[in-house]
Amino acid sequence: MNAYQPRTDEMHFVLSRVLNAPTLLQELPAFGEVDPDLMQQVLDEAGKFVGEVIAPLNRDGDEIGAQWKDGAVTMPPGFRDAYQAFWQAGWPALAASAEDGGQGLPSVLEAMLYEMLSAANHGWTMAPGLLHGAYECIKHHASDELKAQYLEKVATGEWLATMCLTEPHAGSDLGLCRTKAVPQPDGSYLLSGTKIFISGGEHDLTDNIVHLVLARLPDAPPGPKGLSLFLVPKFYPDGTRSAVHCERIEEKMGLHGSPTCVMRFDEAASQIVGEPGKGLNAMFIMMNAARLHVALQGIGLLDAAWQKADAYSQERRQMRAPGKGKGTGEADLIAEHPAMRRILDTQRAWVDAGRVLAYKTALELDQIKHGAAEAQPFAQRWCALVTPIMKSVFTHQAFHGGSDCLQVFGGHGYVREWGIEQHIRDARVAMIYEGTNEIQAIDLLVRKVLADGGQGMNALLDFVETDLPAKAATRTAAVARIGTLRAVTKQIVEAAPKDAQLPFRVADDYLRACALVLLDWAWLRIDAAVDANTPNAANRWQAPAQALRQWVLPEFQMRTYIIVQQCAAVAA
Numbered sequence: 001m002n003a004y005q006p007r008t009d010e011m012h013f014v015l016s017r018v019l020n021a022p023t024l025l026q027e028l029p030a031f032g033e034v035d036p037d038l039m040q041q042v043l044d045e046a047g048k049f050v051g052e053v054i055a056p057l058n059r060d061g062d063e064i065g066a067q068w069k070d071g072a073v074t075m076p077p078g079f080r081d082a083y084q085a086f087w088q089a090g091w092p093a094l095a096a097s098a099e100d101g102g103q104g105l106p107s108v109l110e111a112m113l114y115e116m117l118s119a120a121n122h123g124w125t126m127a128p129g130l131l132h133g134a135y136e137c138i139k140h141h142a143s144d145e146l147k148a149q150y151l152e153k154v155a156t157g158e159w160l161a162t163m164c165l166t167e168p169h170a171g172s173d174l175g176l177c178r179t180k181a182v183p184q185p186d187g188s189y190l191l192s193g194t195k196i197f198i199s200g201g202e203h204d205l206t207d208n209i210v211h212l213v214l215a216r217l218p219d220a221p222p223g224p225k226g227l228s229l230f231l232v233p234k235f236y237p238d239g240t241r242s243a244v245h246c247e248r249i250e251e252k253m254g255l256h257g258s259p260t261c262v263m264r265f266d267e268a269a270s271q272i273v274g275e276p277g278k279g280l281n282a283m284f285i286m287m288n289a290a291r292l293h294v295a296l297q298g299i300g301l302l303d304a305a306w307q308k309a310d311a312y313s314q315e316r317r318q319m320r321a322p323g324k325g326k327g328t329g330e331a332d333l334i335a336e337h338p339a340m341r342r343i344l345d346t347q348r349a350w351v352d353a354g355r356v357l358a359y360k361t362a363l364e365l366d367q368i369k370h371g372a373a374e375a376q377p378f379a380q381r382w383c384a385l386v387t388p389i390m391k392s393v394f395t396h397q398a399f400h401g402g403s404d405c406l407q408v409f410g411g412h413g414y415v416r417e418w419g420i421e422q423h424i425r426d427a428r429v430a431m432i433y434e435g436t437n438e439i440q441a442i443d444l445l446v447r448k449v450l451a452d453g454g455q456g457m458n459a460l461l462d463f464v465e466t467d468l469p470a471k472a473a474t475r476t477a478a479v480a481r482i483g484t485l486r487a488v489t490k491q492i493v494e495a496a497p498k499d500a501q502l503p504f505r506v507a508d509d510y511l512r513a514c515a516l517v518l519l520d521w522a523w524l525r526i527d528a529a530v531d532a533n534t535p536n537a538a539n540r541w542q543a544p545a546q547a548l549r550q551w552v553l554p555e556f557q558m559r560t561y562i563i564v565q566q567c568a569a570v571a572a
Helices: 008-018 021-026 036-063 079-088 107-120 128-141 144-156 279-313 338-370 373-408 410-414 420-431 437-452 455-467 475-498 502-529 537-552 555-571
Strands: 067-069 072-074 160-164 180-183 189-199 209-216 227-233 244-249 260-273
Touching: 008 021, 008 036, 008 107, 008 338, 008 502, 021 036, 021 338, 036 079, 036 107, 036 420, 067 244, 072 244, 079 128, 107 128, 107 279, 107 338, 128 144, 128 160, 128 209, 128 227, 128 260, 128 279, 144 209, 144 227, 144 260, 160 189, 160 279, 180 260, 189 209, 189 227, 209 260, 209 279, 227 279, 279 338, 279 373, 279 420, 338 373, 338 502, 338 537, 373 410, 373 420, 373 437, 373 455, 373 502, 410 420, 437 455, 437 475, 437 502, 455 475, 455 502, 475 502, 475 555, 502 537, 502 555
Parallel strands: 160 209, 180 209
Antiparallel strands: 067 072, 180 189, 189 260, 209 227, 227 260, 244 260
16 A cells, blocks of 8 residues: 655645634744745655655564664664654754754644654654654753753754653652662762653664653652653763663554663763753653644544545445445445545544644744743643643544544455554554543643633633634534533532542543534634635535534533533532
8 A cells, every 4th residue: 555645735725724824923023034935845845755755664664663682772674764864854953943953943844744754654753753842851951061962963853862751660650750860979960760661762763862861869859849850861972871771672562663662770870951859840841842743643643544545445346335226337436435435534524623723733832932922821821721632632533533444444454465554553552652641631621721710721712712713604503512611611610629539530521522622613714714716625625524513523512411410410
């Protein structure tokens, strides 16, 4: 089956026609010269690189995989050459500041690049996926000395980076971290401990790897407030190797092209990043950036699965489609069968809505970095509330919606020949890492919505309602759903003090309800941008819009009903 190919014209349609990004970006002094033509050119070149260089490596990455021997990891054939071409062409540095060796372009272009990369070759993309977060972490928290040694190398992607959080006894509960950092007379620290599930902890893609490690000082209090962040490279500036060892790589369900490493630190000399006891504050920069990228992974992987299913449905003939009669000619295309059309149009609806939300979030990140003071509250609110929603729902849909795409192939989907089964295996882990989807739901409801009594969420809903296109045929239904979400938010706020477990029981339902309101808004924005001049508007845009309203949005009623019943039980 043909490898994934980016369709940058459709991506640019969402960026320019739906979100009006070029105009919004040109209002920011940093991007005054970033016009639509430049953005289109960057996207087209990115798509060409991804389609010609990265996508063809996907099959070998899965079948051969990363290989570990005697502490060293050899990446699949072609991976190193592709990565060297990638960073030397400037792609990792797309959104990094020019003063740090970057190109100073908008974050949204970087987001679109990583969507394409994830769709083309998820295993390969895991390596550079943490670069931007590591860059921001070092830039904002590291000492001038560390910046001089590492910032540009990480910004350009010449050196790759890791995020070392998880330990064998502690997954998402970072407060249980036991890795020790012992201060030395020269101001350095010796790190000792073991970290697991470290993506790209060892490889041969780059000549050096920069590890950012959470650890605990000897006098630190227990729990997350006692954690500090440290930097230790594979090789120090003088060329000597650090006492950081890869003990093994995991045998995984998917992502065979990405080495998931068990890393051991044997009194490895390191430098602190930021202040003692403030490690999580510094690490959250990486984690928040990573969560947007994981949402983009979900969108990209679902798009890749859809591409394969759609192509197959246009070639494979099976039986007579309903309404075609009993003709004696050859069977009809799978694409003509309503059951298959439902699958294809529904997954298309998820992908396109995902792009609207992800690109919008990246635009708000640009506002946070470069916008005026009055734009900050909204941008911060949008990113804080929408990022966990996107991470959860689009990684969930990549797996479950990708499985639906596999169904289009019938038995052929279950065998390796067609390549669709790999997408399902690769997608599954995205529901787990960078905070499980359950943790995303808790983060949204418990840590953010309840923390301010629902004020931030209501402000977000104010924007969504105001921004609904005035002439949208389904605007009334959208407004009604927004009103219902306001009501259930209030019910949870009022009921939560009476039952501490309530928010945790309904967190997933609440996140899904929020997501459905946002998906509806996204598609109303798409509808408003489609006109008589839009190519193939009926099949490409209007059919997915109808699928969303027929097959996706009805879930909202179920989710809110569950919440209402749970709140009522508490009040009884």
